[in-house]
Amino acid sequence: MSPDPEASPNQEPAQPVQSAQQNQPDKGGIPIPENGSAPAWGVAFITTFTTVFLAELGDKTQLAALLLSAQSGKPGVVFLGASLALICSSLVGVLLGRWLSKLMPPQQLERLAGILMVALGLWLGRQAVVALAPESLPLT
């Protein structure tokens, strides 16, 4: 990413803020940033659940699970294996996010995360629109 002229003055003052956060008591080694507008547990849960569930339906992982399930005739075992794999991968994702939030000033991370989410949304939306109406669009 090219250096943002607006963001660059904030880089240096961001360092003392980060070290001040490290002085806060840790909970199991994961520093939880004290945010004035921290959402409630349920809000974070529902936001994540909805986003991930909608994004995951019709995804290639599901198609792989479908294929294995249909081939083997043992949907229970396929479900167990797929669930364990997905829980592990979401744990990896959560830990990666925590690690990034320790590495970068929160404001910069929020901007990067926002850009990434918008890009994913546009890509996903384009795919869905192309699949829904293939003929009416010159995109393909």
Add this chain to the structure above:
Amino acid sequence: MDLALLASTFVTVFLAELGDKTQLAIVTISGTSSRPGAVFAGSSAALVLASLLGAAAGGSLSAVIPTNALQLAASVGFLVIGLRLIQRSSTSAEAGDEAET
């Protein structure tokens, strides 16, 4: 219990999921949220439910659920979360600038 099938499912799904858009979404949500436990619980529950539907439907899922419409809804959700994060980062940048001066 068919351990070979269990292992092959695990490896296939885990590798397919690494670096996937779902995992990127989880990384962004957990990195910018102060509730990693809630994010982990929410994403795990959603993924388990999605794979339950996948295993139960066994190939006829797209006939039952309009997956493309759901993907469109998900893309709107991604856009909303992304724009809110960008907005929040720019407003906190302004607040930080005001605090410095």
